Every structure is written in structure tokens, then in C-alpha cells.
Amino acid sequence: MVKNDRGFQILAHVLLILMGVLVVFPILLLVMASISAESDIIKYGYSLFPKHIDFTSYNFIFSEGSIYHAYLITVIVTVIGTVASVIVTTMISYTLTVPGLPGKQILSFYVLFTMLFSGGLVPSYMSWCNLFHIKNTIWALLFPFIFVSAFHIMITRTYFQNNIPQEILESARMDGLSEFGIFFRMVLPLSKPIIATIGFMKALMYWNDWKNSLYFVTDKQYVSVQALLNNMLTNVQYLSQSMDASLGATDMVNIPTLGIRMAIAVVGMLPMIVLYPFFQKYYMEGLTVGAVKG
Amino acid sequence: MRKKILSLILSTAMAVSVLTACGSSSTGTVEENAPSDNSDESSEAPKEIEKIKVFVPTGGKADDIEEVMAAVNEITIPEIGVEVEFKAYEFGQWFQQYSLFLSGTEDVDILANYGGYLNAVSQGAAYDMTDLIQEYGQDIIAREGDYLKSGEIDGHQYAIPIYAGYSWTMGMIYRKDIVDELGLTEAAEKATKLEDWEPILAAVKKAYPDMTPYVLNNGTTASNFKYGTWDDLGNFYGVLMDPIKDKEVKDVFETDEYAHLCEVMHDWYQKGYCDKDIQTQTDSFTVLTKNDAAFCTLGQADFNTAFYQSTTCNKPMGVTLFDDQIARTYNNVCYTIMSNTEHPEAAMKFMNLWMSNEKVGTLISYGIEGKHYVLDENGMGKYPDGVDATSTTYHLGSNLSNINRILWETENPEYPELLVEHNTNDKKSIALGFSFDTTNVTNEITQLDNVCSKYQAGLETGTLDPEQYLPEFVQALKDAGLEKVIAEKQAQLDAFLAE
Amino acid sequence: MSKTNAFVKIKKYFPFYLMALPGIIYFFINSYIPMGGLILAFEKYTVKGGIFRSPKVGLSNFKFLFSSADAWLMTRNTIAYNLVFIVLGTVVAIVVAYLLHELKGNLPRKIYQTIILFPSLLSIIIVSYLVNAVLAGDTGFINNYILIPLGIDPISFYSEPKFWPFILIFVHLWQMTGTSCILYLANMSAIDSGLYEAASLDGASRWHAFINITIPCLVPTIITLTILAVGKIFNSDFGLFYQVPMNSGALIDVTQTIDTYVYRGLMNTANLGMSAAACFYQSVVGFILVMITNHLVKKLSKENAMF
Numbered sequence A: 001m002v003k004n005d006r007g008f009q010i011l012a013h014v015l016l017i018l019m020g021v022l023v024v025f026p027i028l029l030l031v032m033a034s035i036s037a038e039s040d041i042i043k044y045g046y047s048l049f050p051k052h053i054d055f056t057s058y059n060f061i062f063s064e065g066s067i068y069h070a071y072l073i074t075v076i077v078t079v080i081g082t083v084a085s086v087i088v089t090t091m092i093s094y095t096l097t098v099p100g101l102p103g104k105q106i107l108s109f110y111v112l113f114t115m116l117f118s119g120g121l122v123p124s125y126m127s128w129c130n131l132f133h134i135k136n137t138i139w140a141l142l143f144p145f146i147f148v149s150a151f152h153i154m155i156t157r158t159y160f161q162n163n164i165p166q167e168i169l170e171s172a173r174m175d176g177l178s179e180f181g182i183f184f185r186m187v188l189p190l191s192k193p194i195i196a197t198i199g200f201m202k203a204l205m206y207w208n209d210w211k212n213s214l215y216f217v218t219d220k221q222y223v224s225v226q227a228l229l230n231n232m233l234t235n236v237q238y239l240s241q242s243m244d245a246s247l248g249a250t251d252m253v254n255i256p257t258l259g260i261r262m263a264i265a266v267v268g269m270l271p272m273i274v275l276y277p278f279f280q281k282y283y284m285e286g287l288t289v290g291a292v293k294g
Numbered sequence B: 001m002r003k004k005i006l007s008l009i010l011s012t013a014m015a016v017s018v019l020t021a022c023g024s025s026s027t028g029t030v031e032e033n034a035p036s037d038n039s040d041e042s043s044e045a046p047k048e049i050e051k052i053k054v055f056v057p058t059g060g061k062a063d064d065i066e067e068v069m070a071a072v073n074e075i076t077i078p079e080i081g082v083e084v085e086f087k088a089y090e091f092g093q094w095f096q097q098y099s100l101f102l103s104g105t106e107d108v109d110i111l112a113n114y115g116g117y118l119n120a121v122s123q124g125a126a127y128d129m130t131d132l133i134q135e136y137g138q139d140i141i142a143r144e145g146d147y148l149k150s151g152e153i154d155g156h157q158y159a160i161p162i163y164a165g166y167s168w169t170m171g172m173i174y175r176k177d178i179v180d181e182l183g184l185t186e187a188a189e190k191a192t193k194l195e196d197w198e199p200i201l202a203a204v205k206k207a208y209p210d211m212t213p214y215v216l217n218n219g220t221t222a223s224n225f226k227y228g229t230w231d232d233l234g235n236f237y238g239v240l241m242d243p244i245k246d247k248e249v250k251d252v253f254e255t256d257e258y259a260h261l262c263e264v265m266h267d268w269y270q271k272g273y274c275d276k277d278i279q280t281q282t283d284s285f286t287v288l289t290k291n292d293a294a295f296c297t298l299g300q301a302d303f304n305t306a307f308y309q310s311t312t313c314n315k316p317m318g319v320t321l322f323d324d325q326i327a328r329t330y331n332n333v334c335y336t337i338m339s340n341t342e343h344p345e346a347a348m349k350f351m352n353l354w355m356s357n358e359k360v361g362t363l364i365s366y367g368i369e370g371k372h373y374v375l376d377e378n379g380m381g382k383y384p385d386g387v388d389a390t391s392t393t394y395h396l397g398s399n400l401s402n403i404n405r406i407l408w409e410t411e412n413p414e415y416p417e418l419l420v421e422h423n424t425n426d427k428k429s430i431a432l433g434f435s436f437d438t439t440n441v442t443n444e445i446t447q448l449d450n451v452c453s454k455y456q457a458g459l460e461t462g463t464l465d466p467e468q469y470l471p472e473f474v475q476a477l478k479d480a481g482l483e484k485v486i487a488e489k490q491a492q493l494d495a496f497l498a499e
Numbered sequence C: 001m002s003k004t005n006a007f008v009k010i011k012k013y014f015p016f017y018l019m020a021l022p023g024i025i026y027f028f029i030n031s032y033i034p035m036g037g038l039i040l041a042f043e044k045y046t047v048k049g050g051i052f053r054s055p056k057v058g059l060s061n062f063k064f065l066f067s068s069a070d071a072w073l074m075t076r077n078t079i080a081y082n083l084v085f086i087v088l089g090t091v092v093a094i095v096v097a098y099l100l101h102e103l104k105g106n107l108p109r110k111i112y113q114t115i116i117l118f119p120s121l122l123s124i125i126i127v128s129y130l131v132n133a134v135l136a137g138d139t140g141f142i143n144n145y146i147l148i149p150l151g152i153d154p155i156s157f158y159s160e161p162k163f164w165p166f167i168l169i170f171v172h173l174w175q176m177t178g179t180s181c182i183l184y185l186a187n188m189s190a191i192d193s194g195l196y197e198a199a200s201l202d203g204a205s206r207w208h209a210f211i212n213i214t215i216p217c218l219v220p221t222i223i224t225l226t227i228l229a230v231g232k233i234f235n236s237d238f239g240l241f242y243q244v245p246m247n248s249g250a251l252i253d254v255t256q257t258i259d260t261y262v263y264r265g266l267m268n269t270a271n272l273g274m275s276a277a278a279c280f281y282q283s284v285v286g287f288i289l290v291m292i293t294n295h296l297v298k299k300l301s302k303e304n305a306m307f
Helices: A006-034 A038-044 A056-064 A066-095 A104-116 A121-130 A150-163 A166-174 A179-190 A192-208 A211-216 A225-243 A258-292 B002-047 B065-080 B091-102 B118-122 B130-136 B138-151 B176-181 B185-190 B194-207 B256-271 B285-290 B305-313 B344-354 B358-366 B415-425 B439-460 B466-479 B482-498 C002-042 C060-067 C069-102 C106-121 C124-135 C141-147 C161-190 C193-201 C206-231 C238-242 C249-255 C258-267 C272-300
Strands: B050-058 B082-090 B110-114 B159-161 B167-175 B212-214 B294-301 B317-321 B333-337
Touching (some): A006 A258, A006 C106, A038 A258, A056 A066, A066 A179, A066 A192, A066 A225, A104 A150, A104 C002, A104 C272, A121 A211, A121 C002, A121 C258, A121 C272, A150 A192, A179 A192, A192 A258, A192 C106, A211 A225, A225 A258, A225 B091, A225 C124, A258 C106, A258 C124, A258 C161, B050 B091, B065 B082, B065 B358, B082 B091, B091 B110, B091 B118, B110 B344, B118 B439, B130 B344, B138 B159, B167 B194, B176 B185, B176 B194, B176 B317, B185 B317, B194 B212, B194 B294, B256 B439, B256 B466, B285 B294, B294 B305, B305 B317, B333 B344, B439 C249, B439 C258, B439 C272, B466 B482, C002 C060, C002 C272, C069 C106, C069 C161, C069 C206, C069 C258, C124 C141, C124 C161, C124 C238, C161 C238, C161 C249, C193 C206, C238 C258, C258 C272
Parallel strands (some): B050 B082, B212 B294
Antiparallel strands (some): B159 B333, B167 B294, B167 B317
């Protein structure tokens, strides 16, 4: 655009590179710690250039086995949760764009109000547990708090309004297609960018969720990768308590070492980072549509 | 075009993965849950076996817990008609979940309480087992006698403490080989005041620059002066400074003794005897000592501490007690029956068996003989050949059971006898058997806990300067209602003593 | 006549209601029932009584909450952090978006974008591992490789409250700048390039163009995002304030927010009543704030209001 201002270009590069380094640096530090010898970290601290490369941590977590199960839970929850969430979200968003639908205002308010007012953690926790008995079921990882969000409904509705011409739908109706048929065979295929967008955001939320585990899951069977990481963080702080002198018992010390914790953290963040480049385009494209006007 | 292709791949990939994942997961859960639920009900009805669930924390392993419980049930079903299911939680998870267990949202009948059961009572989660224990708990009464009072509030039995070391005091736990080497053996043995340790720490710091002279005992989970020479009567809010004589409940944080301890710690902190990060230390003394990274710590100490620490740390350890051992209310590990249980009798019958029957005690602690443990020539338990603490598939550990079990090879062979002897013969706190009912002051205690979480660790680790922050702390506690709690405690204690 | 009309109408719209049904049910369970559960704030919860039949204690939970220093502390922290996040977050995001937008060449832009978005993919648990690697007192990078070689005394970050406002703000920006800058970037690409060309012909400087063209075009987005953020000004990212500082007691003055208070009440002190009272406070005041903000925006520019 403006005159060829090299100074600005250089400045922009410098600033952006600086940011990039700030972003990458701690991640690299973590990765390096996961392949350092334990004693090196304790002695010299975290370092970008480990004195001894040591893969024992990875060997341990992959031979020990609980990581596979946690992974399986995370993957199942992410996939089912994302797909179900996308279907439910798009369906209700689509309803909100139907011209002349009686009660549309009320429905719209019903959805919007959940963004404005909420019961908060304690009442939600109590009602999910006491009324719906969701504790220690796979549903606990899927439904509370994250399943469908009003914000995503707003984004999707905007997208539908701007990108799905009513005339096409009308002509499909003329051809005798049912409303569900229209939705699944015409609306959804026309909405891939927004589906990819909210799908990726949901997948990210499910993949990174540890709070539902924290509140609702005590059964080892349903521990996800992030929950495992969180449990380790707290176990390290608490395990020592069992060494209470008064108990007179001298059995076991079983703490995941620093290296193991770091290795699991690496394993936990890897898939999303690998998947991300494939989704980046949709992620950004869809965000644009939704955010210009919420 | 590329966009289209990509999206196509994307949607098919998603669809495929959905189909496969849906299929596998839904059949998986259905198969797992449904039949077992049915069989539970069908087996329950005809034989009238009552099924109960027990939750405990563990630092050990519980992979084979179902197999072990099957063996336990072979004993309990014929003897008392109770089928029991255990769930063991790792400590981190336990402490995150314990409060939620108390809210009654979990399907559980017997709950372990680690570090006191007062919250369980104030939330109405503890079943009043006063009559039950008379009817079904005679073996427990016979074994524990007066010490059972630790689980009693105002004449109501709410909890059953395990029979453990009631008698202890504050003490310094240290590396004996190091003081021997530095020629400070005698000095260490005689250093019964905190400040007496200053020259020893200085010497250690000089001789072993890589070692942190003083660290916290339990990481950040217990405060540094938790195990004081005073009797804390269940929580910090109101203590008996001299538990043999005093009848007056005092605010420990206002005493000169406490201020003095904080000053000494602050001095040490400034002299570099503690780690900079002592306030968020995540490793226990045991772990640090094993790795030659720590010299000493303060902690609860008794006749067994030196032996115990030596075997857990794998180093020769010494202990210097700061006072005589004093027997006090013990409810560090105790069991409550959930108030919303449908099987209170069955739960009591089972606990009676668990706390008295050696076979059941041993099974629950160590698993099945030959598979999870073997006996050595002295009749003490150890891991089978080729198995250790990390690779074993079951080892809850002994610290949650009574002493009706075999001893582990790392334990003092005379431990049970010594324990009984000390519990019986040591000096006793006048408040032995007193438990504080916090129901009327729940909100004050929440406030006080919040104040403590802000100041206590900082002061007791010496990170905060007591001259400035101790008065602030004391005032904040007063504002949060400490005086009301102390008055309540005093009234309850007076009533207890009048009995 | 009108009867058949209504019938036709119902038949016509019935499938749509069916489509909306799963969502409606979900919101009812996840959002509306818990609103009723706020009654817990007026009870002393007991296991036997459950949510609805525990003894009622009137306002005593609130009395305790507000008589303590906690209420003020957590309100101040929650609001102050959020305000800083809103202001700084917007400024940084716009600057970064501008830099990216003005960059010559698509490849470098793509690379930078990808890298900057990375942190938004990480869970806060992993972020707290990262922060610990950098800040830990004995093993942390800053102490071992920056302060000690420079001859400065190592800092024990986890017990020094004075650093944490900056650390938390930094961590928040570190994680969130990527996503918010994408929004502005998209907006900038949508600006008619003719405007810039005209400005350039008039001899306007880059700075001038930025202030007079770019910023005004972004205003609707800024307003929308700000309203959304103000609506959440009483909420905080629990992980950021609890896990990242490693739940360190010494830092409570600067890390306690309403969410961490509620959590501590629920999980540590087992006082459901007070926790629920804090929830109630959070919900009601939060709600009032959104309504006020929206009302103000409506007055300023109607088309930007949320509803």
C-alpha cells in the first residue's frame, strides 16, 4: 500500500519474531525437560540444552499403560462430544433462522439468557449429581458446562443468515424434500466452514477439558489425559502425606518423576498441535464470520 | 478447489471416526455396565447379602482390588452376610474429591477420613453410630477401649479411628550419618529447642553446599508447625499450650512460643538454610532425603519415628523430641458411615471384622499371599521376588488398617507391643478423647481457613517477616471470628471435662 | 377456518421445533435448573436435606461472605484483572493483527500466525507446567540462566505476590492474543483497499492511515468483543488463577478471584452454603453488569447492541 517502507517491514518482523520466540520457548523447555536426565533438572534446572538425553520417561509411560486408556477416553469423548455438539448446535441455530417461526423471539431469548445468567459451579454441580446422577459416567465428560454454548449458536446463526439463501431452501421444499432432509442434505453441506470452525473449537475444548473430570469423575475408568496430568500435579503434592510418622507404616513411595510429568504433558499437547495446521484455515475463516456481528 | 477437497476429506474422516468410535464406545459401556448391574440385583435378592462400598485413599497400588475383594468376601459373606466393594483413590485425587464425597453425591457407605472427620459431622454426612457400635462393634471396643473416644462428639460416636500412635510430640528429624560425620551427634541429641539447631544447620550448609539444611516435612500439605508440643484440639483455632495441666483454650498464634518459632524460621530463611521456594515445596522430606537433597525437618515424632524414617529414607535417621510424648485425641485416619447409607448395620459389621480380624486386615493391606506378598523367615511380609513397590499390582499399605495384620519387613518388629505400651503408659492430655463439634461455627472456620491459607505457610516457613506479618495475621484471624470459635471450643471442652 | 390455519401452521413448523428440542432440553438441564439450585445460597446444606430440603438459614451465608475481607478481595481481583485483560488484550491484539496484515509476503505471515495461535491450543494445566519450568525457584529457567549468571539473587516467584499481577497478565496475553488477533486481522482484510490508496495519494503517513482508517473500521468488532467480555467480568479463568500459581497461599491476595473462592469453598473447606452464596453473588451482579453495558451501547449506537 503506502510507500515501500522497509523500516516498518523490518520492525514488524523483529516484533513478530520476538513474539514467536516467547511462544515457542517455554514449550521447547518442556519438551527438553521430558528428554533430560532427571538428576540434571534437579541439579542445573530446566534447560534448552540438556546435558544428557534420556528417554526413560517416555519408555516408562508407554510401558506402564495407563496413558493408553486415558488417551482412549480423551479421543472417544472428543469425537462423540464434538459431533453431537455440532449437530445439536446447528439444528437449533438453523431453527433460529427460519422466517416467520412462531416463538422465534422467545427461543432466541431462551438461548441468549444462558449467556447472561447462570447458576454457577455449586448449583450446577449439585443438580447434575443429585438430579441426574451423572457422577462416574462417560456423560459427565460430555455434557456439563461444555456441550452446547449459546455463543456458538449465535455464530452459526449469523453464518446461516448470510450464506444460506432462502430461495434454495424454498425450491427444495417445492421438490417435496422434508425439513430434516433439507437441513441435512442442503444446509449442512453448504455450511462446512462454520461446522469446521465450531467443530474444531469444540474438539479443542473437549481435548483440553480437565474440570469435568475433576468435579464428576472419581472412577479410574474415565480419567482422560488432561485429568491424568492434573491428578499427577496434585498427587505430587499429596502423596507425601501418607508418609505420616504416626502411621508407623513404611511401605511405598511411588511418585511420578519430573521427567515423567513432562513427558505426559508433551504427549497430551501433541495431537492438537499436529492436527491444528489442517484446521487452521477453517478455524480462522469461521471465526471471521461469527465475530463481525455476534 | 483445494478448500473443497480438504473439507471433503475432513468430513469423511470425521464421519468415519464417529461411526467407529460411537460403535465401540457404546457397545463397550453397555456390555460392561448392564449385565453387572443386573447380576448384582439378582444375587442380592435371594441370599439377602448386603452390599456395601468403601472409599479409601492410598499411596500404593490397587490394580487387583477386585480380586482381593473377592477373597475378602469369601470371609465376610459367610461370617456376616456382607459383600464389600473397595475403591482406592490416589492421594491427590482423594484430597480433591473428599469434600465432594461429603456432599452426598457419591454412592458410598463407608468413607475414610484422612486428617480428621469434623467436616463430615458438620455437613451431616457422618452417621451417628452410637447404638450400632454397641450392637455390632464389640471387637472394636475391646481393642481400642477409651481411645475410641477420639471418634466421639458430645456422647455420639461418629467415627472409628484406627488404633495408631496417639502419643507424640514435635521433633526434629535429621540425617544421623551427617551429624556423626560432623562430630555433632551429641549436640543434635541435646538440641531440644528449635533455635539450638542453628549452629548445626550452619555446619551442614558449610559442609554440604548442595544440600538444603531444612525442608518441609510434607511438602505444602501440612503446615510447618502442625505437630506442635501443644494439643490443637482438632484444628488450630484454640489450643491447650500445656495439655497436661491447662484447661484454658488459647489462641496459639498469639502466644510467645509461636512468635518465637516464626522468628527462628525467618532467621533460617534469611540465612539460606531453607530453599527459596519452601512455600511451594512439592516434594516430601522423604523424597528429598533419599536424593541427598535435605538434612532435616520438623514433624510429628514418637518412639517409632527414627526407625520409620530410616527405612523409608534409606538413610540412617535420628530424631530429637522437643518435649515428652503426650497422648492426645487421634483422628488422623478414621472411618465414618455415610449418613445416607441404606446399610448401616452391614457397614458396622464389616468395620468390626476389618478392625479385628487379622486375615481381613492383612488381605486389605497387602493383598493375597503368594501373589501380592510373601512371608520372610521372621513372618514379616515382603514383595515376592522380582516385584517391588512400583511393579506390584496390589498394595494398599498398612497405614489405613488397624494393627490386626502381619507386619511388613520394613517395620519395627516390636511395633505393635511398643505402640500399646506407649498409648497406655505415656502422659495424657487432659483433652484426650475430646473432639470439637464445628457445626455451629462452620462459616467462621471457612473464613479462618482462608486467612490461614494466606499467612500461615509464609510465617511458619520463615518466608514472611513475623515482625510485620504476625500481628497482621493475628488481627485477620480475630476479624474472621477466631474468638467466637475459641469460646465455642472452650465451652465444649468444659462440658467434656465436667463429665 | 382459523383452526385449520393453526393446524397447518403447526404442521409446517413442527419439524423445526423438533430440531430445536435437543438444544432446548440441554439448556434447561445445564443452565435453567442450576438457576433454581441457587436456593443453596440460603441454606445450610446437609446430606439428608439435599438441594431443596436442607434447613433454610436466610441471609446468614451472605452475611459471612461480606463481613470477611474475602468478598472485597475477590471482587477487586476479578474485576481488575478482567479490565486489564480487556484493555491490554484489545490493544495487543490489534497491534499484532496490524503487523501481520501489513507484512509483505504470504508465507511469513502464515508462519507467524500459526505460531502465535499455538498457545490457544494448550490446556491451562499444561500452561501451568510451562510457567513452572520458567519460574520455579530452584530449577526454573529465569533463576538459573538469567538471574544467577547476572549475579542477581534468585527470586522465589511463588511466594512473591508483587510479581503475579504481571505474570498472570502476561500468561493471559500469551495464551489469548492469537485468537483475538485473528478476528481483527480478518476485519482488516475486509477493509476496502481503495480507502488506503486514497489516503496514500493524499500523502497520509502510515500512522495516520492506521488511526483514521483502520481503527474506525474495527470499532464494531471492538465493541462487540468488549460487551461480551464485560458480560463475563465477574467470571475468571479458574485454571489461570488457581493452577498457574500452583495454589500458593502466599499469593492469595493477588490470585483470589470469585471462581477460586467458590472452588476452595466447595473442594477444600467443604462449605457448600458459602460457596453457593458466592455463586449467587457472581451470577446476579454479573447479570446486572451485562444489562447496564448493553443499555449503554444501545444508547451510543443501536446496531452494535447485543439484544
